[in-house]
Amino acid sequence: MDTYRFIEGGITAPKGFKAGAIYCGIKSKKKEKPDIAILYSEEKAVCAGMFTTNKFAAAPIIYCREIVKTGSAQAILINSGNANAATGTLGLENTRKLAQCTGDHLGLQADDVFVCSTGVIGVQLPMEKMLNAVKDIVPTLSADNGPSIARAIMTTDTVPKEISFELELSGGTIRIGSMAKGSGMIHPNMATMLAFVTTDASISQEVLQGMLKKAVDKSYNMMTVDGDTSTNDCLLLLANGMSGVEVKSEEDIKKFYEAIEYISMEMAKKIAADGEGASHLIVVHANNLQTQDDARKVARAVAGSNLFKCAIFGQDANWGRVISAAGYSGAEFETGKIDVALESKAGKIDVMLEGAGLAFDEEKAATILKEKDIYVHLDFHDGEECATAFGCDLTYDYVKINGDYRS
Amino acid sequence: MDTYRFIEGGITAPKGFKAGAIYCGIKSKKKEKPDIAILYSEEKAVCAGMFTTNKFAAAPIIYCREIVKTGSAQAILINSGNANAATGTLGLENTRKLAQCTGDHLGLQADDVFVCSTGVIGVQLPMEKMLNAVKDIVPTLSADNGPSIARAIMTTDTVPKEISFELELSGGTIRIGSMAKGSGMIHPNMATMLAFVTTDASISQEVLQGMLKKAVDKSYNMMTVDGDTSTNDCLLLLANGMSGVEVKSEEDIKKFYEAIEYISMEMAKKIAADGEGASHLIVVHANNLQTQDDARKVARAVAGSNLFKCAIFGQDANWGRVISAAGYSGAEFETGKIDVALESKAGKIDVMLEGAGLAFDEEKAATILKEKDIYVHLDFHDGEECATAFGCDLTYDYVKINGDYRS
Numbered sequence: 001m002d003t004y005r006f007i008e009g010g011i012t013a014p015k016g017f018k019a020g021a022i023y024c025g026i027k028s029k030k031k032e033k034p035d036i037a038i039l040y041s042e043e044k045a046v047c048a049g050m051f052t053t054n055k056f057a058a059a060p061i062i063y064c065r066e067i068v069k070t071g072s073a074q075a076i077l078i079n080s081g082n083a084n085a086a087t088g089t090l091g092l093e094n095t096r097k098l099a100q101c102t103g104d105h106l107g108l109q110a111d112d113v114f115v116c117s118t119g120v121i122g123v124q125l126p127m128e129k130m131l132n133a134v135k136d137i138v139p140t141l142s143a144d145n146g147p148s149i150a151r152a153i154m155t156t157d158t159v160p161k162e163i164s165f166e167l168e169l170s171g172g173t174i175r176i177g178s179m180a181k182g183s184g185m186i187h188p189n190m191a192t193m194l195a196f197v198t199t200d201a202s203i204s205q206e207v208l209q210g211m212l213k214k215a216v217d218k219s220y221n222m223m224t225v226d227g228d229t230s231t232n233d234c235l236l237l238l239a240n241g242m243s244g245v246e247v248k249s250e251e252d253i254k255k256f257y258e259a260i261e262y263i264s265m266e267m268a269k270k271i272a273a274d275g276e277g278a279s280h281l282i283v284v285h286a287n288n289l290q291t292q293d294d295a296r297k298v299a300r301a302v303a304g305s306n307l308f309k310c311a312i313f314g315q316d317a318n319w320g321r322v323i324s325a326a327g328y329s330g331a332e333f334e335t336g337k338i339d340v341a342l343e344s345k346a347g348k349i350d351v352m353l354e355g356a357g358l359a360f361d362e363e364k365a366a367t368i369l370k371e372k373d374i375y376v377h378l379d380f381h382d383g384e385e386c387a388t389a390f391g392c393d394l395t396y397d398y399v400k401i402n403g404d405y406r407s
Numbered sequence: 408m409d410t411y412r413f414i415e416g417g418i419t420a421p422k423g424f425k426a427g428a429i430y431c432g433i434k435s436k437k438k439e440k441p442d443i444a445i446l447y448s449e450e451k452a453v454c455a456g457m458f459t460t461n462k463f464a465a466a467p468i469i470y471c472r473e474i475v476k477t478g479s480a481q482a483i484l485i486n487s488g489n490a491n492a493a494t495g496t497l498g499l500e501n502t503r504k505l506a507q508c509t510g511d512h513l514g515l516q517a518d519d520v521f522v523c524s525t526g527v528i529g530v531q532l533p534m535e536k537m538l539n540a541v542k543d544i545v546p547t548l549s550a551d552n553g554p555s556i557a558r559a560i561m562t563t564d565t566v567p568k569e570i571s572f573e574l575e576l577s578g579g580t581i582r583i584g585s586m587a588k589g590s591g592m593i594h595p596n597m598a599t600m601l602a603f604v605t606t607d608a609s610i611s612q613e614v615l616q617g618m619l620k621k622a623v624d625k626s627y628n629m630m631t632v633d634g635d636t637s638t639n640d641c642l643l644l645l646a647n648g649m650s651g652v653e654v655k656s657e658e659d660i661k662k663f664y665e666a667i668e669y670i671s672m673e674m675a676k677k678i679a680a681d682g683e684g685a686s687h688l689i690v691v692h693a694n695n696l697q698t699q700d701d702a703r704k705v706a707r708a709v710a711g712s713n714l715f716k717c718a719i720f721g722q723d724a725n726w727g728r729v730i731s732a733a734g735y736s737g738a739e740f741e742t743g744k745i746d747v748a749l750e751s752k753a754g755k756i757d758v759m760l761e762g763a764g765l766a767f768d769e770e771k772a773a774t775i776l777k778e779k780d781i782y783v784h785l786d787f788h789d790g791e792e793c794a795t796a797f798g799c800d801l802t803y804d805y806v807k808i809n810g811d812y813r814s
Contacts (some may be wrong), residue, residue, distance in 0.1 A: 015748050047687075053735065054618070054731060054734035054735045055733070055734040055735070055738075055740070055742055056733070056734035056742055057730060057734075085727070086727065086730060086759070086762070086763065086764050087763075087764075088763045090760065118468060120732065121727030121730075121764070122726070122727055122759075122763075122764030123764070167692075175649030228814075230731060231727075231730075231731050233735060294750050306713070306801075306805075306809070307809055310805070310806055310808075310809030310810045311809065311810065313806065313810040314809070314810030316810070318479070319529070320492070320493065320528030320529055320638075322525070323463050323493060323528070323638075324463060324528065324637060326462070327461035327462040327463035327464075327638060328460065328461045328462070331462075335460070335462055335463055352493070352529075354494045355493070355495065356493065356494075356529075357493050357528070357529030359528070387506070388474070393811075394806055394810075395806060395810075396803050396806050396807075398713075398717070398806075399717055399720060399801055399802060399803050399805075399806060401717075401802075402718065402721070402801075403718065403720040403721030403802075404715055405715045
């Protein structure tokens with residue numbers, strides 16, 4: 001990726017973005033790690049968002065959908081430890097109160113403030129603690145806090161997930177930063193993939209929202225840790241224009257979109273690789289099907305198959321499970337032309353050719369599957385549409401993490 | 408179930424059915440437990456069948472679909488250890504050869520013989536061993552062997568699954584027997600739920616096939632161990648008429664259908680309860696939705712949620728995961744009217760009322776969730792359609808069984 005000049009700073013790398021996080025006791029039984037954070041832009045930013053399709057969308061999701069419709073925003077309040085989901089009218093009122101309070105302290109309107117929550121479902125937010133925390137965070141906001149708020153939003157994540165780089169457009173240099181959290185449904189009874197993107201480019205809201213949808217369909221929507229779509233999944237993008245560089249020409253829009261897609265793919269891969277209990281990232285390429293929908297179905301079914309996930313955990317080149325998952329994916333294809341191969345940085349091995357299993361070197365397969373990142377290639381020779389899905393293996397630790405009692 | 412007089416005998420309880428099984432070495436690396444079996448009817452039987460929808464249907468599935476179309480059959484050859492799936496033209500030829508050989512030894516036409524296989528995918532059948540085995544089994548066929556062939560078809564199943572009873576119809580007493588195997592995808596790289604039903608009732612093929620489809624939709628198709636639809640799933644029903652009792656009047660057809668539905672539900676429940684590594688059976692009732700499709704979607708999503716399955720393993724009343732799964736099931740419903748309760752023989756506890764979480768007695772919940780069979784009740788108060796799904800918890804042992812190397 002020579003196009004991107006990677007830089008430090010994460011979510012606050014783009015010009016004019018600041019952040020801060022503190023511990024306020026939402027996760028009362030955990031050690032005192034930050035559980036509430038603010039991301040702030042010095043100037044009002046064009047915004048775009050993508051949200052969970054779960055019918056039990058949490059209060060903050062309902063609220064953020066409204067804010068995206070206004071087309072602009074200037075701050076995001078984020079808490080972990082409580083998802084504010086299944087909390088009824090009071091839950092939504094609380095979200096609005098938090099936005100109002102954050103706006104007051106930052107000198108903004110309430111509807112310039114997004115609110116994102118992740119944590120236990122069905123419990124009301126500890127409002128007093130949170131309102132006090134907002135007041136305490138505001139004076140600490142700093143452009144140096146990108147990496148630290150990427151850590152603050154972690155729950156069962158084992159590594160912070162962030163990325164930032166510079167990109168040359170016709171009008172000059174812009175910066176893009178991103179951070180995300182999520183590794184399954186996180187804390188028991190919890191939800192959520194939260195992802196944030198910032199940029200100092202100047203771009204129209206309409207173009208931005210269209211780009212975000214397209215990029216999310218290729219990345220976050222092709223990622224599966226356990227097949228459970230949370231009540232709180234949320235991706236927000238703020239473009240504050242402070243670089244003074246406009247994204248307007250066809251070529252710049254293409255470049256900028258590619259950057260958004262790249263960042264989304266990278267973050268999705270990071271989340272899948274850090275899936276709860278995961279020991280392997282699984283990347284599935286379903287190639288050369290007749291429709292994009294078929295390619296997506298196959299890639300997601302293989303990446304999501306519990307049986308195949310267990311096989312990868314066991315480092316077993318169990319290609320029968322790959323084709324079985326493709327077979328029940330609902331995709332249309334001819335079964336007699338498929339090639340299947342497994343790959344990692346240790347090498348590549350063909351396991352199926354033209355729909356029939358191959359005798360392969362089990363030792364070589366074992367060496368390949370010892371690596372952390374495993375690539376599965378399915379070639380259907382039945383069209384030109386391709387899709388990629390991201391998943392992880394299913395391990396004892398996944399069961400342990402999610403079988404543990406909530407309290 | 409006063410309607411049914413339970414009897415011994417299993418699959419060979421109905422008049423005129425005989426069975427036999429031996430070890431022939433298909434599973435060469437396992438201890439010598441029977442791996443090939445024959446079920447035989449003294450008279451030609453009307454037949455019905457339901458098969459996997461997986462696009463990679465195995466050779467025996469392709470073959471059995473043809474036989475069902477003939478409307479009658481008299482024997483079923485069953486092997487474990489090799490699924491004869493992804494084996495191309497040779498695989499299908501081998502299935503036909505086995506049918507021919509079985510027919511020859513039993514004095515039947517090849518197309519009176521079903522062939523069912525379960526086991527490793529992508530490896531050709533050891534034909535010589537199997538052809539010899541057929542010859543050896545035929546002289547051992549006996550009406551007493553029902554329970555022993557229910558054991559012979561077990562793989563990672565921990566208990567044999569069989570049921571048999573008598574039913575009074577207007578023309579006299581008939582018997583129905585059933586056996587099944589399946590607990591996930593069984594042996595690594597393996598497939599398959601296989602289920603068989605026999606009856607000595609006399610009934611038209613058309614009526615029988617219609618009944619079977621309807622019963623399977625309510626039972627086997629509502630059962631999920633790991634979401635992986637195998638390449639070899641197969642349910643066959645033989646009705647040989649040897650009781651001399653016809654199922655013809657509307658009332659008798661109704662009674663007989665209810666018996667087929669009952670037996671299918673019971674067997675589905677047994678399979679789910681014996682799911683790979685399972686410590687709990689999970690029965691999900693989705694009640695009072697607007698359409699049957701919605702009710703089925705909700706019940707299956709909840710029973711299939713990895714997160715909820717882990718919670719039940721951990722004996723955690725994690726109702727957030729129940730509604731989250733309902734929310735992403737794709738079903739249409741109002742979120743504000745839902746009641747959720749958890750139940751076992753130790754009692755019942757309400758955890759959600761009218762869409763909002765309840766403060767409940769955690770101790771009572773823990774006592775309820777200690778039991779083996781857990782019932783989840785969702786009432787949507789939004790229609791009259793109800794559906795039930797059967798699943799099991801997700802445990803360390805599931806991962807262990809499916810992460811183990813194939814050989």
